[in-house]
Amino acid sequence: MSEKxxxxxxxxxxxxxxxxxxxxxxxDFMRQQLGLTGTHLGCEHGVCGACTILLDGRSAxxxxxxxxxxxxxxxxxxxxxxxxAEKMHPLQEAFRDNHGLQCGFCTPGMLTTLIEFLRDNPDxxxxxxxxxxxGNLCRCTGYQGIVAAALDAAQRLKAAxxxx
Amino acid sequence: MRSRVFGNRVGRIEDPPxxxxxxxFIDDIRLPRLAHAAFVRSPHGHAAILTIDKSQALAxxxxxxxxxxxxxxxxxxxxxxxxxxxxxxxxQDVNRPVLAxxxxxxxxxxxxxxxxxxxxxxxxxxxMVNVDYEILPAVADARxxxxxxxxxxxxxxxxxxxxxxxxxxGDVAAAFSAAPHTFRETLWQHRGGGHSIECRGAVAQYDAxxxxxxxxxxxxxxHTAMRLLSxxxxxxxxxxxxxxxxxxxxxxxxxxxxxxxxxxxxxxxxLGRPVKWIEDRREHFTGSTQERDQFWDIxxxxxxxxxxxxxxxxxxxxxxxxxxxxxxxxxESAQTVTLPYEVPAYALNVKLxxxxxxxxxxxxxxGQPQGAFAMERLLDRVARELKLDRAEVRRRNxxxxxxxxxxxPLRSRGGMQVVLDSGDYPxxxxxxxxxxGWRDFKSRQAAARAANVYIxxxxxxxxxxxxxxxxxxxxxxxGASGTIHxxxxxxxxxxxxxxxxxxxxxxxxxxxxxxxxxxxxDTAGIAMGIGGFNxxxxxxxxxxxxxAAVALREKVLAVAxxxxxxxxxxLEIEGGSVQLRARPKTxxxxxxxxxxxxxxxxxxxxxxxxPGLEVSxxxxxxxxxxxxxxxxxxxxxxxxxxxxxxxxxIIAHDCGRMINPVIVEGQIVGGVVHGIGNALFEWxxxxxxxxxxTTTFADYLLVTSTEAPSIDVLHMESPSxxxxxxxxxxxxxxxxxxxxxxxxxxxxALSPFAVKIARTPVTPAELAGAIQAARREKRVGPAL
Numbered sequence: 020m021s022e023k024x025x026x027x028x029x030x031x032x033x034x035x036x037x038x039x040x041x042x043x044x045x046x047d048f049m050r051q052q053l054g055l056t057g058t059h060l061g062c063e064h065g066v067c068g069a070c071t072i073l074l075d076g077r078s079a080x081x082x083x084x085x086x087x088x089x090x091x092x093x094x095x096x097x098x099x100x101x102x103x104a105e106k107m108h109p110l111q112e113a114f115r116d117n118h119g120l121q122c123g124f125c126t127p128g129m130l131t132t133l134i135e136f137l138r139d140n141p142d143x144x145x146x147x148x149x150x151x152x153x154g155n156l157c158r159c160t161g162y163q164g165i166v167a168a169a170l171d172a173a174q175r176l177k178a179a180x181x182x183x
Numbered sequence: 184m185r186s187r188v189f190g191n192r193v194g195r196i197e198d199p200p201x202x203x204x205x206x207x208f209i210d211d212i213r214l215p216r217l218a219h220a221a222f223v224r225s226p227h228g229h230a231a232i233l234t235i236d237k238s239q240a241l242a243x244x245x246x247x248x249x250x251x252x253x254x255x256x257x258x259x260x261x262x263x264x265x266x267x268x269x270x271x272x273x274x275q276d277v278n279r280p281v282l283a284x285x286x287x288x289x290x291x292x293x294x295x296x297x298x299x300x301x302x303x304x305x306x307x308x309x310x311m312v313n314v315d316y317e318i319l320p321a322v323a324d325a326r327x328x329x330x331x332x333x334x335x336x337x338x339x340x341x342x343x344x345x346x347x348x349x350x351x352x353g354d355v356a357a358a359f360s361a362a363p364h365t366f367r368e369t370l371w372q373h374r375g376g377g378h379s380i381e382c383r384g385a386v387a388q389y390d391a392x393x394x395x396x397x398x399x400x401x402x403x404x405x406h407t408a409m410r411l412l413s414x415x416x417x418x419x420x421x422x423x424x425x426x427x428x429x430x431x432x433x434x435x436x437x438x439x440x441x442x443x444x445x446x447x448x449x450x451x452x453x454l455g456r457p458v459k460w461i462e463d464r465r466e467h468f469t470g471s472t473q474e475r476d477q478f479w480d481i482x483x484x485x486x487x488x489x490x491x492x493x494x495x496x497x498x499x500x501x502x503x504x505x506x507x508x509x510x511x512x513x514x515e516s517a518q519t520v521t522l523p524y525e526v527p528a529y530a531l532n533v534k535l536x537x538x539x540x541x542x543x544x545x546x547x548x549x550g551q552p553q554g555a556f557a558m559e560r561l562l563d564r565v566a567r568e569l570k571l572d573r574a575e576v577r578r579r580n581x582x583x584x585x586x587x588x589x590x591x592p593l594r595s596r597g598g599m600q601v602v603l604d605s606g607d608y609p610x611x612x613x614x615x616x617x618x619x620g621w622r623d624f625k626s627r628q629a630a631a632r633a634a635n636v637y638i639x640x641x642x643x644x645x646x647x648x649x650x651x652x653x654x655x656x657x658x659x660x661x662g663a664s665g666t667i668h669x670x671x672x673x674x675x676x677x678x679x680x681x682x683x684x685x686x687x688x689x690x691x692x693x694x695x696x697x698x699x700x701x702x703x704x705d706t707a708g709i710a711m712g713i714g715g716f717n718x719x720x721x722x723x724x725x726x727x728x729x730x731a732a733v734a735l736r737e738k739v740l741a742v743a744x745x746x747x748x749x750x751x752x753x754l755e756i757e758g759g760s761v762q763l764r765a766r767p768k769t770x771x772x773x774x775x776x777x778x779x780x781x782x783x784x785x786x787x788x789x790x791x792x793x794p795g796l797e798v799s800x801x802x803x804x805x806x807x808x809x810x811x812x813x814x815x816x817x818x819x820x821x822x823x824x825x826x827x828x829x830x831x832x833i834i835a836h837d838c839g840r841m842i843n844p845v846i847v848e849g850q851i852v853g854g855v856v857h858g859i860g861n862a863l864f865e866w867x868x869x870x871x872x873x874x875x876x877t878t879t880f881a882d883y884l885l886v887t888s889t890e891a892p893s894i895d896v897l898h899m900e901s902p903s904x905x906x907x908x909x910x911x912x913x914x915x916x917x918x919x920x921x922x923x924x925x926x927x928x929x930x931x932a933l934s935p936f937a938v939k940i941a942r943t944p945v946t947p948a949e950l951a952g953a954i955q956a957a958r959r960e961k962r963v964g965p966a967l
């Protein structure tokens with residue numbers, strides 16, 4: 020059970036070439052082998068969505084993928100969302116300003132899911148936001164702050180785009 | 184008190200790291216030479232352990248060690264976790280072992296621990312531990328458990344009654360015999376697990392240099408864990424440190440001290456290597472405590488005007504296989520029933536029944552939502568039978584504002600008189616009625632029905648005991664850098680505890696939270712602590728923080744006055760320094776004051792004052808602060824599928840003075856949605872052999888964003904007179920009125936079918952079945 024393979028992935032713009040056990044999930048590989056612990060595991064059976072990452076720009080459950088399947092692909096995790104160490108992404112700022120998180124454990128998956136969603140739907144309705152995050156469980160917020168944050172983020176992103 | 188930081192919508196200090204992937208949760212802890220553990224758990228509800236063969240597991244590549252109860256025994260001063268809160272009600276002690284020795288009594292009970300180089304290898308090893316079981320009869324139903332002749336949950340026990348008590352006052356028999364109307368309801372209330380999105384976990388390391396064992400645990404009660412771990416090992420507690428890292432939600436089950444909290448540190452000690460165990464979701468379904476079934480048989484007596492004369496009944500509460508917390512949960516249920524209303528006589532007999540399932544302990548609300556459900560269902564029944572408006576029946580019985588503080592003839596579990604300290608319950612109810620348009624609803628309902636749309640409204644009140652005493656200490660210290668450090672035994676698990684404490688302290692010490700650092704959940708940071716549960720931290724830790732900050736403020740001003748050679752009266756703390764109000768340029772930094780009070784060898788401290796800028800306080804209060812509220816909900820029920828859509832949800836609540844309205848709203852909304860789960864979705868299923876049948880989130884349904892409605896929160900602030908901040912707890916309040924309000928609304932929507940609901944949760948299939956039956960039987964619906 021300890022067969023290994025070498026894979027090359029780009030995570031948050033950084034290239035990693037690593038030998039990984041073939042049975043390691045992508046989530047375990049990133050968390051345990053690379054120390055990228057921002058991505059969280061809530062159920063490890065694909066329902067809760069906490070482990071959601073963007074694989075080549077598309078949301079994917081990193082608990083349901085093997086690390087070897089990510090070979091040659093580009094990944095975005097929560098650690099890579101903010102433009103710099105000093106400045107948060109408008110979506111992160113909107114989460115902060117709308118109490119879109121309490122314990123913060125589901126947050127990484129919410130953020131990645133919404134990055135993809137707002138990219139494809141820059142001007143969503145509340146109902147569209149609710150459908151977009153319906154594959155992400157949150158036990159703390161009742162989703163209200165998250166929905167408000169997503170709608171607020173859409174406005175902020177639009178304003179940033181329109182700014183000269 | 185400074186207004187700009189206390190009571191305002193201040194941003195949380197917790198947020199930036201959590202938003203950028205820099206949180207530090209239990210599974211984020213990485214230590215050199217860290218080994219990983221997996222548990223071998225009972226696959227049976229009840230079985231005798233005949234033999235355990237570790238040999239194949241030990242031969243599995245990567246496996247470092249396998250421990251069973253026999254391996255642990257020489258290192259444990261006691262082999263059971265004795266954690267039950269005191270109560271005279273116990274009829275037997277059923278304390279959990281660290282690892283099962285010769286009998287397992289629920290699926291998921293730990294039998295052996297396998298330690299390996301990584302979790303995958305540990306699970307390989309766990310699969311190779313060969314346990315030979317002899318299956319014994321399992322007890323699945325709490326009611327059947329108490330019937331004479333039932334098999335016993337523990338094979339050598341005489342019976343399955345764990346505890347029995349009565350909560351009673353007044354002459355109930357007389358009240359019922361004289362009453363013109365009595366109505367009886369039989370209720371089956373089910374609640375599920377905590378299901379924080381982060382599961383539990385433990386990491387332990389023995390440091391030989393310091394001769395200290397450190398346990399990082401996702402616990403809501405680190406100081407209790409330190410004491411219990413020390414007790415079990417027979418160690419002095421100065422050699423044990425328990426640290427709670429960031430916690431990804433608590434909701435009750437994480438306040439419990441678990442077998443894993445001993446097994447992991449002991450494995451680390453025996454191996455001389457740090458060991459990590461992270462619970463997976465299946466383990467959370469089988470090994471973490473949960474709430475489950477309560478069976479109520481309850482009766483109300485009212486006069487011709489629907490005024491309550493008495494309430495009486497029986498409650499059978501499912502306890503699970505062991506005592507992991509105590510008899511407290513159904514005690515809270517029993518005590519909550521009558522709280523919002525004038526009830527002259529009350530008697531509830533409560534029996535705690537053992538079953539072969541994982542132990543039952545509090546989930547958000549801790550039995551109190553069930554008490555409210557029982558009472559509100561009775562009041563709906565009264566309204567229906569006497570053909571009165573449901574709100575009117577409640578209005579006639581709610582405790583009036585002028586009765587506050589109102590002593591109830593009830594005693595808390597610690598023997599203290601229950602006194603409702605403040606509030607205006609009728610006004611809270613009126614707020615939600617106005618907001619939902621209760622008065623005009625009948626016409627809207629009729630119009631909708633004409634279009635074959637079934638809508639209904641429901642209503643429920645609650646009173647919730649919060650701020651469980653006796654204390655929660657807080658230390659506030661100003662360091663030489665000018666940073667204000669707050670240490671507390673309080674435990675943060677998402678409720679913004681750090682921001683709450685920082686706001687309270689900042690109100691006294693400079694008005695901003697920027698230079699405040701809060702440490703919670705570390706037994707090395709503060710000697711005493713109780714922890715986070717029972718909506719207690721803003722009340723208990725918050726009050727301590729306030730007292731400490733006020734005292735420290737006085738000292739800061741006195742020291743500054745001495746050093747600046749001015750009167751303290753003219754000084755103000757502003758940002759990071761103390762300045763003369765009249766001449767702001769005359770100022771001295773807080774850090775400088777701290778240095779001065781740090782002392783210089785041979786020199787007198789300023790003003791001859793005691794050294795340091797640190798104050799510790801432990802606000803003492805045994806009595807609870809009672810929060811209250813009301814909810815009104817509008818639902819639409821699909822008469823074909825039974826699907827329930829919540830169209831409007833209004834909750835008015837009173838948690839006393841609000842420290843931060845944003846956080847309060849977040850707690851209320853989160854609680855409401857948890858309550859929606861309990862009312863409509865969450866079902867922890869077992870088969871007849873006590874095999875859990877809902878062990879994934881595909882089987883066990885949490886509320887998702889598309890089922891959660893947008894919730895309107897209305898605030899009322901009646902300051903509590905029993906603590907210096909005037910606050911009451913809020914963390915569990917949102918859950919309280921949800922299930923009864925929703926059931927009331929569903930019944931209202933389906934009144935043409937006379938559908939009656941007597942259980943939680945109620946599913947679309949059950950509602951659809953009841954509607955179909957009503958149609959078949961010409962609109963006479965059966966009770967669900």
